[in-house]
Structures are given as structure tokens and as C-alpha cells.
Amino acid sequence: MRSKLFLIFSLLVTLPVSAEFLQGDALIARAKQLASELQPNAHTALTGLERTYKVAVKDNKVTVYGHKIWFYPTTASVQNNAYESIYFNQLNEQLTVLTAASISPTGKVNYVNESHQKVIAEDTYNTFTETEKMIVSFPAVEVGGVTLIAYKIEETLTPERPFWSIRSYPQQTADMLNYSFEAQWDDSARLYFDNTSDLVSCEQQPARVYCHAVNIVAAESDSVVNWGDQLGQITLSTEPDWQAVKAQVRPGFVNAIENNHGVQPLVDEFADSADGKQALIQRIFEFVARDIRYVSRSEAGYDIVPHSVDETIDNRFGDCKDKSALLIAMLRAINIDAEPVLVATKRERPGMAGAAAVGLFDHVVVCFSLEGQQYCLDPTDPYTQWQSTSDWIQGRVALNLSNDASLTTIPRPQYRWQLKAQSDITITPEGGQQERVTLTFLNEYASLMRQNMAGLSQPKRLEYMVDVYHEVANEDAEPVFEISGVDTMSSRLTTHSDTSYEPYFNPQQGISLAENDSWLRGELSSSWLNNEVYGQFYPGFWVESEYKIQVPHEWAVNRFPPDLNLEHQYGKFTRSYRFEEGDEMDTLYVSTTLSMPSRYLAVEEIKTFNDLLNVFYKQAPITFGHDS
Amino acid sequence: MTDSPSTHQKVAPYRAVWLEGLLTIVTMGCYLFVWFALAARDCKRITGRPFTPILWFFAPVVCLPLPFASHILLNTFSDIEAKRQLPGWSKMQNIAWNGLFSGAYIGAYVVAEFIDSQTLQFVLWAVAFILFLLLHRRLNRIRQAFESEPMMHRFAGFNALEWVVGLLFLALWAGLFWALGQLKLVNVDTTRIEPGTEIVVPGAGMRFTVNQEGWENVPIGTVTDGTAEYELRGPASLNNMWYAVFTYTEHDDFSEVAQNRYATYLEVLPGAQCSASRSLQEGTDLLRSVVSCENTEAGDKQLYISHLIEREKGLVELVGYMWVAPRKYTQYKPQFIMDVKGLIADEK
Known part of the structure; x- marks a missing residue:
């Protein structure tokens, strides 16, 4: 009892400030208060008044609360920014908008209703994430007004999917006056924290972390920017290191590749018509890249797990995981030690990857060595010869699932x-x-x-x-x-x-x-x-x-x-x-x-x-x- | 065959050695050709041998037949001296004279063409001149033994034609010395440059090293039309050889200037063989261009070379030109080109 009291006291002393997640009338009052504190004409572009994340993990249930308050000083900011995008994974996560409204300069509140919300798929070809994006269009936004939104995203960790991660960028392309990030967890899921942003100050306790910053200046934009590589970020993940990430993903590939009765007949057939090993690799790759058509198949249970090789052969379709598993099985059948390699297609700098997390990656390819040369084949690419590397994965952050190496990058040619x-x-x-x-x-x-x-x-x-x-x-x-x-x-x-x-x-x-x-x-x-x-x-x-x-x-x-x-x-x-x-x-x-x-x-x-x-x-x- | 003296034709009269020497000097040695022709004419008149005087005129002109002509002349002199019992030279003296005279005379040409030593050239001409005076003294003795009559009446030792020619040459000399004097006045800034000297032209923001002898810097306009920033002239013994430095503003396009040089050299050197190359200055994205064209014209070799360097603002160029005899071209060209290629641009 005394130790519990001491712990509570310690928390109160060491972390006097905490991220206060607000919703409903409290959030509206907060928005009005922050807007009233703004200096006249001090802001000439979209300005974030407050952005707060609060992560709570309890009994294997992860809840991310977030609220954002934006101020619109110009017509352009209203025209271009009077909406909010919230990303979530529909297979595992549940998004609930708790409060969303705009406040006119005169103080009139206009609430968002269901007709102002829509969910669209964010997936792109080749990648295996099932990310959705909810777009909330705020009504009646005026110059000098503010918008606010509070939402929560819930996910339950299961034995089949025991991993989770979140990534937050304190600095964005608009000024942010108040930023806070808080996470607390119980013994059901230990979380690992990493911060690469020098704009926020963080304090960490055994089961709690709190970061905050004020007056974050907008990041400068540029012609070509990988924001994930440029901006500092806060990462929270269930995985302690990259080996743990491999341990989460690799078994699915092992199982999928083991079911490969259909592979040998195909390989034998190709071997009959191929002149030499390189020609056989070419034939196999052409089969997987061209004869197995790409179909996004990251349904429940298969977001990071490929379908079995035999199923993919029978269906003649599959996503990058399925095609990679099949290609690996066929290459192994001709004694090539091919391995699955996870790829983060929007990342080029391993040093900016943050805490180890499965969620960093959105793609998988197949890599192997042959006669001293390293090859990485993307079986979703039906246009690139196997000895070349698909341009969209060149130099991207990668994680080979079959060795002890940490993060690396897919090799780049000297001349693309x-x-x-x-x-x-x-x-x-x-x-x-x-x-x-x-x-x-x-x-x-x-x-x-x-x-x-x-x-x-x-x-x-x-x-x-x-x-x-x-x-x-x-x-x-x-x-x-x-x-x-x-x-x-x-x-x-x-x-x-x-x-x-x-x-x-x-x-x-x-x-x-x-x-x-x-x-x-x-x-x-x-x-x-x-x-x-x-x-x-x-x-x-x-x-x-x-x-x-x-x-x-x-x-x-x-x-x-x-x-x-x-x-x-x-x-x-x-x-x-x-x-x-x-x-x-x-x-x-x-x-x-x-x-x-x-x-x-x-x-x-x-x-x-x-x-x-x-x-x-x-x-x-x-x-x-x-x-x- | 025996000589049959025919004294019905008179020989040229005696003329003092110093007068003969003076005439030779005044006419820049041209009188020597006439002297040989007259000597042959008199030998023909004395001995009746079939000399063709006009051919003897060309003996010292063409140079190479000179030893053979001198041999014939000396032998004829000896024969005449023997017949008239005049004091003369022995056979060995004839050979020695011929060897020394022909050697010095031809040697002076060789030195002028191949060795480029003005001192040695002068010494050889002096030896040949003194030997010539000795031979004239001998010819005077022979002529005095025969009846003589000048072709034209002489006044103070020279006939009218000789006076006219001599005075013309004197006028030429005077004009030449006057021109040289003027040139010297103009070239008061002329400075000799020792081999290995690094030429720094601060105004043009460039430097290069001259590694050959005989170069001197000359006032702007001496070798160009005056648009150069700096000019150097090569060894005076060569026909024409110079370096000139040009600068251009940042509005002048590098490629255009380089290509214009190429086109211009093709225009001024008919049938020229050219090479052009461009490279980047080390560690920069600034260009350098070397264009060189060479041709052969009237037996001599001509070479134009341009080394153009791009700077942050503007261009600087070192142009070299040489027009020399083929053998000298071979001798001077490699270092001439290397010096041009050694141009270094400093920011102004």
C-alpha cells in the first residue's frame, strides 16, 4: 500500500503535466480559449492550435485518443485545409469520431454530421497495407474561424496479431502551437518508445511516456521530400527490436512456402524449355510476375501473412506477399536460397526509422545471391527483368527476414x-x-x-x-x-x-x-x-x-x-x-x-x-x- | 689544253682593298656576287678559258657550288701567276683559303638556319669577309699585270653605277637604322624574359610560364591589333612568334568564343590541320578549350593555338602564333605548345 502511494506521488511530482484529451463541450471551450489567446494578425497561414495524442493500453486493448484544433487566418487556408484526414487499418482498428465541428469567428459552433464524413481506401498497388483514410469535411468554416476534432482508434491485441505501433510527427507543414503525446500501458503489452525529433521534450517512466512541445514551426516544403526520412518522429511499438519484427512476420512465410506441392511440376516444366540457370530464373520470375496477377489480398489474418503457395498457384493471383512466397518456393526448388525481405517503400534512411515496428513496412520482395551478386526481385513488377531492380524499391529501407541483420536498404544500381x-x-x-x-x-x-x-x-x-x-x-x-x-x-x-x-x-x-x-x-x-x-x-x-x-x-x-x-x-x-x-x-x-x-x-x-x-x-x- | 693569253680585252682596273671591302659592306654582301662575275670575266679575258661570268654570279648566291667555283678560280689565278711570274699562293694556300672561305660562308648560312646563334654567325661572316679581302688583294696583283680599263669611268674609286647602288644601299641602311631607332623608342618597355619565368598578368587574372629563350614582352599592339591585354614576342631570329593574352566579359559565351577561334584559324591558315578539345578545370564545372591549327605555307610552318579558360565571371585566353622554317618549327613547337597549355587563370 505504501509503495502504491509512493508511485502515485512520484508520478504527480515527476509528470505534473499530462496530455489532456478533450472532447465534446470541453474541446469546444478549449478551442475558443486558444483562439481568443491568438495575437491579431500574428498568423498568416493555417496554424495548429493544439494536437494531442493519448495512448492507453489496458488488458491487451489499445486505444489512441486524438484531438486537433486548427485556426484558419486566410481564405487560402480555408479553401485548402478545412478538412481532416484520419488514417486507420479497417481490418484491426475501429475509428470513432467523438467530436468534430467548426467555430466561426463570432463563436457559432457548427457540428460535423455523418454526411460530412467519408472513408476511402488508401492502398496503392504493390503494397500490402489495408490502410483506410477517413476524411472529415468541416462545415461552415470561415476566415478567422477554427475547426476541432476528437477521435479514438481502438485495437485489440490477439495471439494471432500481438503487435502494434504508432508513429507521430510533431512537426508538420503548418505551425503547431501546442503538441503533446502521452502513452500509458499495463503489463498486458510492454511498449517500446523512440523519439527522433529534437523539437519535443519527452519524459519516460517504466510504463508511461509523455512528450510535449510548444510553438513548433512548420517544416519547409520542397520539390521532392520523403517526410518520413526528413522529419523527427515519435514511435511507440510493441516490438523491442528488428529481430522481434522478423519473428512476427517470418512464420507466416515459412508456413506459406511449406505448402508447395504445385511448385515442382511447374519448375520441371520451365526447366525443360530454359537454357541454363539464368534462363530458368527468368522463366520462373516471368511466371510469378506475369502469370500470377496482382490482387490485393490482405484480408483478416493475412495482412502480414501470405496465402499458401499452392493456393496462389491454383488462384493464379496474389498480392506481394503471396507472389513473393511463391517465387521463393520456386527459386528454392532450383537450389537458390531466396529470402523474403520487407520493404518500406516510402523510406530511404534506416537511421530515421524510429522504434522497431512491423507497421514501418508496406511491401515484400525476394532477395538472393547468385555468383557473388545480390539480386532483389519484386514479383509484383511485370516489366523489369530479374537482373534489374524495380525502381520503386531501389534504396528503400528493408529488413531481410532470414538473417540476423538489422535494417538495410535495397541495393541501387550505379545508373538507373x-x-x-x-x-x-x-x-x-x-x-x-x-x-x-x-x-x-x-x-x-x-x-x-x-x-x-x-x-x-x-x-x-x-x-x-x-x-x-x-x-x-x-x-x-x-x-x-x-x-x-x-x-x-x-x-x-x-x-x-x-x-x-x-x-x-x-x-x-x-x-x-x-x-x-x-x-x-x-x-x-x-x-x-x-x-x-x-x-x-x-x-x-x-x-x-x-x-x-x-x-x-x-x-x-x-x-x-x-x-x-x-x-x-x-x-x-x-x-x-x-x-x-x-x-x-x-x-x-x-x-x-x-x-x-x-x-x-x-x-x-x-x-x-x-x-x-x-x-x-x-x-x-x-x-x-x-x-x- | 694550253692557255692562249688574249690581252686584246682589258681587265678591270686595280681597286684598293678597303674600297672593295667598303662596297661589299655597304651592299650587304651583294657586291660579292658581282665580284665573282667580274673575276671570272677577267680570267676568261686573260686565259681565254670558257668561263661564263653570269654563272659565277650565282656561285655565292646558291652557296653550295661555292667550293667548286672557288677551286676553279684559285687554280686559274695560280696558272696566271705562274705564266706572268707573279708572286702567288701555293697549292696548299689555295686549298686552305678555299676550305676556310667556303666553310665560313656556308657555315654562316647553316648557323642562321639551324643553330640560331647570332654571335657565331657574325664570326663566320667576318672570317669569310677577311678571306675575301685577301683574295681581292691577290686579284689586284693579277689585274695590275695586265692592261686594264674600267667598264665605266670611276669617280673616287667607284663608277657611276656603283655610286648609285652604293648610295641606294646607304639610304636603305639609313632608313633601316631610323626604323630600328623608332622601334626602339616605341619598345622602351620591352623586357627580356628569362626561360622559366612565370608571367603573371594581374589585370587579366592569369599566369603562365615561358620556358624558351629569347622571349620579351612588348607593348600592346606590337603583335596584335591592340585588343590584347598582354603581348610577348618570341626570339628575334625567328620569322614570327608571339603570345597574346585576351580577356572576355561574362556576357561572352565560352563555346562561341572557342568555336570562333577554330573557324578563324581555318580561315587564316589555308588547308590547316586542326585539333580542338575541351575539358573541365579540375574540381570545378568551369571549362577550358584548346584549339590549335597548323599549316605549311611557302615552305614555312604556321601554328595558331588558343587556350581559353572559363572563370566565374568572364573568360581569359592565351593565344600563341608561330611562323617559322620547318626545322625550327620542330625545334620550338613542343615547348611552345606546352607553355600555352600551362595557362592558369586566377580570379581577377
Whole structure:
């Protein structure tokens, strides 16, 4: 009894402040009070007056209470922000809106009714989360008014699903005057806490944590931002470490893969037609990626557990878990030690992942080593050849379920976008031009172009490439295209285009020509980075451009493109030429290689990087002519 | 064959050695060609041998036949001296004279062409000149033994034509010295540059090192049209060789300037072979361009080279030009180019 009294006393002394979750009239009164305390004209954009989370875990039941109060000082803030989004998992969680209303500047309260609420699915293709989003549209919001909402999300921990986590970002893209986060738990579920935000101060007790902050300035926005990697966050999770996360997820895969009677016949069938192990891997991957169609299947009991391999084979459909389990089973059948790897598709920095939690991940892929090379295959990607890595998982935070390693990232290639452009140009004595261009998109670039064209009819594919030509090379030209490699999963996709140009200059007035090297320039112009606040990852590109330009011998071309050897820490641009004289036509061969390796660029490096792109862009034209 | 003296034609009269030397000097050695022709004419008149005087005019001009011509002339002199019992030179003296004279005469040309030593060249010319005076003294002795009559009447030792030519040459000399004097007045700022000197042009924000001998900085406008920031002239013994520094503003486009150089060099050097390259300055995204064009014109080699460097604001360029004989081109070109490529830009 004395110890209990001491504990209560200690709590009162050490944690005099607590997050006070409010609802109903108390919340409305609080909102009015906070609004009345605002300095006139002190806020010119949407401002959070208060954001509070209170987590309570008792008898295996987790309840998250939250309330938010927003102030709208401008018309733009009303137009753009007078709604609230609440994310929850419909399979396991129950969301209840307790109070939601707007308060006019004169103090009139307008309550939200059911017609102002709607729930929409937040899922995206490839991922296995079943996240829903409730959108609450506040009625009668006026400039100078406030909105408020109080809600609770409940979940019961079960032996089948004993894990839970929450992640809160104290700093958001609007100023927040008051922020608090409080969690208490009993012995039914020990919670582990982590805070990576230096904007809040936290105090932690054995079964309680309390964080708060005032006057949090809005995070600056930028062109490309992974907020999860940039903003500090508070994480609370039932898992003590990443090994525990693996222990939660791995058994489901083990069970699914064990039921694999249908695998061997398929593998045997593929082995008969495949020439060598790599061809067999290709055939297996094509089967799983293309013949097993993607269907989201994260119903109850299967949000992190794949269906059995045999079931997936029978259904010929499955989600990323199901397809990964099947791919693993088939690869293991040919003695490849493939493993499931969880992926957080919106995260690139393991150091910013916070406390270990199953909820960090939304995707699973298959990784293995072959002849010293690491491969990660995404069986939901029907466009990427198995030796390449799907671009949306490259560099993403990952957790291999079958080893002792902690968080890692999916390997990135040195160059994500690789292109070979071969241009065969004949310039006529009248100043016109016949051009044949062969473009070979490699690896991930082939995958991207395949993805863009796969769903199109053949005429539409040709139209698509003409549009690309217009955008990159010449908007007035009428190229005739041939395309190959769209309907396979090879590492190459090749296009040929034939284009005729009417005379566009008068040779009598002198020979001074510049060929833009458009496909190389096109890659350069699409590489500009726009971030001004945050660093950015650059995926890298490599272009090899070969020109064969035939000109009438009588033009006596004597000025040739300068040799380029532009070498920089961010990339290299080289060019050389060869000139051969003929009886009627002379031929200028120009070889250019541009390589910009992938790398992370700190924000202060981005200007230098863009400047270099600009230098390369300006040097790209191939100039030649006759001077005397 | 025996000589049959035919004295019906008179030889040239005696002329003092110093007058002969003076005429040779005034005419910058050109009188030597006439001297050989007259000597051959007189030998023909004395001995009746089939000399063709006009061909002897070319013996010292063409240079290489000189030893053979001198040999014939000296032998003829000896024969005449023997017949008229005049004091003369022995065979060994003839050989020694011929060897020394021809060697010094041809050697002076070789030095001028290949060795580029003005001192050695002067010494050789001096030796040849003194030997020539000795031979003229010998010819005077021979001519005095025969009846002589000048082709034209002489006044104070020289005939009218010689006076006219001599005075013309004197006027030429005077003009030349005047021009040199003027040039010297203009070039008061001219400074010789020791090999290995780093040239710093603060106004242009650049520096480079001159590693060859004979360079001097010259006033702006000496080797260019005056648009350069700094000019250097190469060794005076060469036809033409210079460096010039140009600067451009930030509004001038690097590629355009580089390409214009390329086009211009092709225009001024017909049939030129060119090379052009561009690279990044180490650790920066600033460009550098090297354009060089060379051709052969009238047997001589010409080279233009431009080293253009981009700076944060504006451009700076070092242009080098040389127009020299092929052998000197081979000798000077490598270091000439290396010096241009050694251009370093400092921020102004």
C-alpha cells in the first residue's frame, strides 16, 4: 500500500503535466480559449492550435485518443485545409469520431454530421497495407474561424496479431502551437518508445511516456521530400527490436512456402524449355510476375501473412506477399536460397526509422545471391527483368527476414536510367536530312518504357514514341517508328525511327551545322534537381550516343566537333570523332558517352550538380562545318 | 689544253682593298656576287678559258657550288701567276683559303638556319669577309699585270653605277637604322624574359610560364591589333612568334568564343590541320578549350593555338602564333605548345 502511494506521488511530482484529451463541450471551450489567446494578425497561414495524442493500453486493448484544433487566418487556408484526414487499418482498428465541428469567428459552433464524413481506401498497388483514410469535411468554416476534432482508434491485441505501433510527427507543414503525446500501458503489452525529433521534450517512466512541445514551426516544403526520412518522429511499438519484427512476420512465410506441392511440376516444366540457370530464373520470375496477377489480398489474418503457395498457384493471383512466397518456393526448388525481405517503400534512411515496428513496412520482395551478386526481385513488377531492380524499391529501407541483420536498404544500381542512341544521318546536297535513330533502353529504363507502353495497342505505342520524339528531338518531325521488346521481360527495349527533313539550310550560304545530340540532351534536361531545402537522391543515368553523319564530299568539311573530356565528381562527359572521306559522301563518326552515377546530394550540392548538368547540356551539340 | 693569253680585252682596273671591302659592306654582301662575275670575266679575258661570268654570279648566291667555283678560280689565278711570274699562293694556300672561305660562308648560312646563334654567325661572316679581302688583294696583283680599263669611268674609286647602288644601299641602311631607332623608342618597355619565368598578368587574372629563350614582352599592339591585354614576342631570329593574352566579359559565351577561334584559324591558315578539345578545370564545372591549327605555307610552318579558360565571371585566353622554317618549327613547337597549355587563370 505504501509503495502504491509512493508511485502515485512520484508520478504527480515527476509528470505534473499530462496530455489532456478533450472532447465534446470541453474541446469546444478549449478551442475558443486558444483562439481568443491568438495575437491579431500574428498568423498568416493555417496554424495548429493544439494536437494531442493519448495512448492507453489496458488488458491487451489499445486505444489512441486524438484531438486537433486548427485556426484558419486566410481564405487560402480555408479553401485548402478545412478538412481532416484520419488514417486507420479497417481490418484491426475501429475509428470513432467523438467530436468534430467548426467555430466561426463570432463563436457559432457548427457540428460535423455523418454526411460530412467519408472513408476511402488508401492502398496503392504493390503494397500490402489495408490502410483506410477517413476524411472529415468541416462545415461552415470561415476566415478567422477554427475547426476541432476528437477521435479514438481502438485495437485489440490477439495471439494471432500481438503487435502494434504508432508513429507521430510533431512537426508538420503548418505551425503547431501546442503538441503533446502521452502513452500509458499495463503489463498486458510492454511498449517500446523512440523519439527522433529534437523539437519535443519527452519524459519516460517504466510504463508511461509523455512528450510535449510548444510553438513548433512548420517544416519547409520542397520539390521532392520523403517526410518520413526528413522529419523527427515519435514511435511507440510493441516490438523491442528488428529481430522481434522478423519473428512476427517470418512464420507466416515459412508456413506459406511449406505448402508447395504445385511448385515442382511447374519448375520441371520451365526447366525443360530454359537454357541454363539464368534462363530458368527468368522463366520462373516471368511466371510469378506475369502469370500470377496482382490482387490485393490482405484480408483478416493475412495482412502480414501470405496465402499458401499452392493456393496462389491454383488462384493464379496474389498480392506481394503471396507472389513473393511463391517465387521463393520456386527459386528454392532450383537450389537458390531466396529470402523474403520487407520493404518500406516510402523510406530511404534506416537511421530515421524510429522504434522497431512491423507497421514501418508496406511491401515484400525476394532477395538472393547468385555468383557473388545480390539480386532483389519484386514479383509484383511485370516489366523489369530479374537482373534489374524495380525502381520503386531501389534504396528503400528493408529488413531481410532470414538473417540476423538489422535494417538495410535495397541495393541501387550505379545508373538507373541507361540508354544507347545510334543516329545514322545523311545530309542531302540541298540541305535536307534523312535520319534513322535506334534507341535501346536498358534495364530499369527498359522497364519504365515497357510500363508506359504495355497497356497500349500497337498504334498507340507508336503514337507514344512519336510524342516522345516530339518532346525530345523535334516537335515538327514525323518519325516512323518500329518498337520491339515491349511484351517481354528482357533487359532491352529497342525502337527504330526513320525521319525525313526537308531542306532547312542553304549550303550555298556556308556549311556550319550543329546536331543537338537530342537524346543525350533529353536525359540531361530531365535530370535537373529542384530541391532547395532538403538533400535528394539522384538515381544516375548513362547514355551512349553514336552518330554517323554523311555529308556531300564537295562541302569539304574541315571543322569538326571538339573532343570532350569533361570529368567531374558528379559525372563524366566524353566525346571523340573520326572523319572518313569518300568519293561522293564524307562520313563523320561521333562517339559520346555521358555518365552521371547515382548518389545522394546534400542540399548545398544541388546547385553545383545542376550547374554541371547545364555545362554538359551546353556542350552536347555536335558542331561541324566548312571554314576557309 | 694550253692557255692562249688574249690581252686584246682589258681587265678591270686595280681597286684598293678597303674600297672593295667598303662596297661589299655597304651592299650587304651583294657586291660579292658581282665580284665573282667580274673575276671570272677577267680570267676568261686573260686565259681565254670558257668561263661564263653570269654563272659565277650565282656561285655565292646558291652557296653550295661555292667550293667548286672557288677551286676553279684559285687554280686559274695560280696558272696566271705562274705564266706572268707573279708572286702567288701555293697549292696548299689555295686549298686552305678555299676550305676556310667556303666553310665560313656556308657555315654562316647553316648557323642562321639551324643553330640560331647570332654571335657565331657574325664570326663566320667576318672570317669569310677577311678571306675575301685577301683574295681581292691577290686579284689586284693579277689585274695590275695586265692592261686594264674600267667598264665605266670611276669617280673616287667607284663608277657611276656603283655610286648609285652604293648610295641606294646607304639610304636603305639609313632608313633601316631610323626604323630600328623608332622601334626602339616605341619598345622602351620591352623586357627580356628569362626561360622559366612565370608571367603573371594581374589585370587579366592569369599566369603562365615561358620556358624558351629569347622571349620579351612588348607593348600592346606590337603583335596584335591592340585588343590584347598582354603581348610577348618570341626570339628575334625567328620569322614570327608571339603570345597574346585576351580577356572576355561574362556576357561572352565560352563555346562561341572557342568555336570562333577554330573557324578563324581555318580561315587564316589555308588547308590547316586542326585539333580542338575541351575539358573541365579540375574540381570545378568551369571549362577550358584548346584549339590549335597548323599549316605549311611557302615552305614555312604556321601554328595558331588558343587556350581559353572559363572563370566565374568572364573568360581569359592565351593565344600563341608561330611562323617559322620547318626545322625550327620542330625545334620550338613542343615547348611552345606546352607553355600555352600551362595557362592558369586566377580570379581577377
